Amino acid sequence: MKLATLANASPDGQLVVVSADLTRYASAGGVAPHLQAALDQWDVAAPKLAELYRRLNEGDIAGKPFEPEAARAPLPRAYQWIDGAGYLSHLERVRTAKGSKDAELQDQRPLMYQGASDSLAGPRDNIILPEDNLAPDFEAEIAVITGPVPMGVDHETAAASIRLITICNDVSFRRLVADDLQGGFGFFHAKPATSFAPIVATPDEFGDAWSSSRLHLKIKSFVNGTLYGQPNAGADVAFDFADLIVAAARTRELGCGTIIGSGTVANAHDNLLPVRGEEPGFSCIVEARTAEKLVKGKASTPFLKAGDRVHILLEDESGNSPVGDINQMVVAHGAE
């Protein structure tokens, strides 16, 4: 089934079921007021939501037109947002750019950081620039939402804890990354509100494309209409979602409704921008710039600036995005 959260007077929004083709929705208020409440009682709520979804798809419920503009993040505020680093190609490309003193890649255990989850952005929310010259960048990722996960979870249980799948944009201020790392306390100011696609879908919605805790679909990123990346999220995966969950639960349990990001999706290749034909390209700007520096001695792809538009979506066999798309404009603080 497919779910979304529409804006209402509550900070958590209103839970709705969305038709498979994303054209219509029906309120799920009779099952749970918001997505976290449904997750909290998933064994009871999920069958009821699935029944609503079936009836909506079959036309038994007419529903109302679904407008992504009215959607908030599926969880507008969550109790936990953890971003992993599942794709080592991304790390390899950005390590130098970040000025890391650590030459060795973390190829034994996945790196992850604790992100802010109190104010997650919707698919059409602006990316707000609090200051000039922050070198704003996008990061296109797959994200999952879990049920409760016990401390020291095994791989199989971790895989089974994945309830919902979507995509996100882990917005990053590159100029603050070095500051944050220098402090030694990890990312903080460099990571403003992460944004999410309008739809979260259960794993069965992806058919064979979801297997082994990874999503075998292309994730496409555009800046101002120009394709920057289209890597396959199922390829070159060093750590799948079950691996990330196992690692995250090493020293503590994970609460119900924890969101886990895959890390910036990256396939191994030596290409530059522009993307030609089926080349994977990049799911963030800093990788493209690092490749340019290596090959041409100088980075030419600019970071984002006010007025730019970032567009991120999945592409399934039929060419559609099963979770809708993220389409955000970059805006200076105070001008939004």
Added chain:
Amino acid sequence: MKLATLANASPDGQLVVVSADLTRYASAGGVAPHLQAALDQWDVAAPKLAELYRRLNEGDIAGKPFEPEAARAPLPRAYQWIDGAGYLSHLERVRTAKGSKDAELQDQRPLMYQGASDSLAGPRDNIILPEDNLAPDFEAEIAVITGPVPMGVDHETAAASIRLITICNDVSFRRLVADDLQGGFGFFHAKPATSFAPIVATPDEFGDAWSSSRLHLKIKSFVNGTLYGQPNAGADVAFDFADLIVAAARTRELGCGTIIGSGTVANAHDNLLPVRGEEPGFSCIVEARTAEKLVKGKASTPFLKAGDRVHILLEDESGNSPVGDINQMVVAHGAE
């Protein structure tokens, strides 16, 4: 007023009002089911809670006996937990111990890290050791809960956003701190569930002891009954809570119900353990060990081990703790 959260069938627990002397409580279910719900509509809820508090204190409501054993963390799950570093004496002492390559102290802007907020521990919950030899440590801190804070907030508005005050134990696995820092993504595995005192109190409850966004009270820490520290949280403050909030909101808004930690409370001094007379001592073990290494060439105070008990409380003029106490036993995972 003083509030607490008692265990019930809900993941958020039940909001109660507690008498000023912490002996009795009355359900606040008629105002809000749980603390986050009260915070979400604070302008409406706070006057009603204050009225309940007045009636409970005056004996107009009999109430029931308040047992800290039944209390959960005031917010058993929160949308945000940020820990600052307000006391530079702590940083000075632990920098070497953490193997930081960064010799310069962050004395211009406060360091802070994004902590896990999905499963916060109650005042009597065990500290669970997931593995052997993690060098478990406590960190005694002041914590505040805020209302919504806009991006780029000024100092005065930040100060006014503080709604509730308590203390917490930022449990740390010192052996994993270096691993986490080496990865460059900040604390993650080194910081399991932070625990909180049973009571959160509004600033007015502290009288003159709360001023300039800092709490001028001693915070006392004991391990197995031995006093380890009693620094004054209002002294040697490099960054007060308003400073920490301003810094946290530099690049993003903070959601309603954000919890901010002061960092390990530390006064400047050259003493060692044991604490003699009015000496401040230490609010964590690693500081005591670092002082021992410097003076004696070797650390002698051991980290925590299974069976140990950590006791943390505030001390007001009358010798009582206005927010109750944290009293946790250290237990091996699987043995709890």
